Amino acid sequence: AQTVTQSQPEMSVQEAETVTLSCTYDTSESDYYLFWYKQPPSRQMILVIRQEAYKQQNATENRFSVNFQKAAKSFSLKISDSQLGDAAMYFCAYARNEKLTFGTGTRLTIIP
Amino acid sequence: DGGITQSPKYLFRKEGQNVTLSCEQNLNHDAMYWYRQDPGQGLRLIYYSQIVNDFQKGDIAEGYSVSREKKESFPLTVTSAQKNPTAFYLCASTSSGSEQYFGPGTRLTVT
Secondary structure (H helix, E strand, C coil): CCEEECCCCEEEEECCCCEEECCEEECCCCCCEEEEEEECCCCCCEEEEEEECCCCCCCEECCEEEEEECCCCEEEEEECCCCHHHCEEEEEEEEECCEEEECCCEEEEEEC | CCCEEEECCEEEECCCCCEEEEEEECCCCCEEEEEEECCCCCEEEEEEEEECCEEEECCCCCCEEECCCECCECCEEECCCCCCCCEEEEEEEECCCCCCEECCCEEEEEC
16 A cells, blocks of 8 residues: 655745745655645645656746656655745645555644 | 535543544546545555445454445444544545545544
């Protein structure tokens, strides 16, 4: 079974600074998707960014970017110019055959 | 507006009662999912359905049941056999097998 590990239960960053959240996963497959979801206090799950495993280029969405290292099975999320609205739980997820496996999440606090 | 709705937002039940959580989507997605979220844990898959009239157990299906009679609807019943039903329940759907879109969730409290 696939597993997703987020080794940082909590992180904090100063407003306007950059922070990187870590994620590793275990799979024997070569074709899959990876995602970062954000869950603010409202508890609505919001897709932040997605990465197809067959693409070597790292995905970017505005201030959010990933460092995808397929051989190392690592998928970290970088948030640049952190804003107060970025405060949330962040979940890394692995997807294959229409099933998602989630990590346990990282709680990100933004310090004004 | 297209999206996923879950009702109610908060639900309270007495122990020993079955309760059904609603999930409706108007995104025309084929696949729908139910997850459970507990404090300090990620989302765990309860059941999923990739097509009408068909569904599969996820990782924690015991004490739960589902139906998929319509493409738009995927209700989840929490039965009295579920030993620890108090949790936050999230419904999701997808069309392409990649990213899933989530509803706002239902907080179930059983006393």
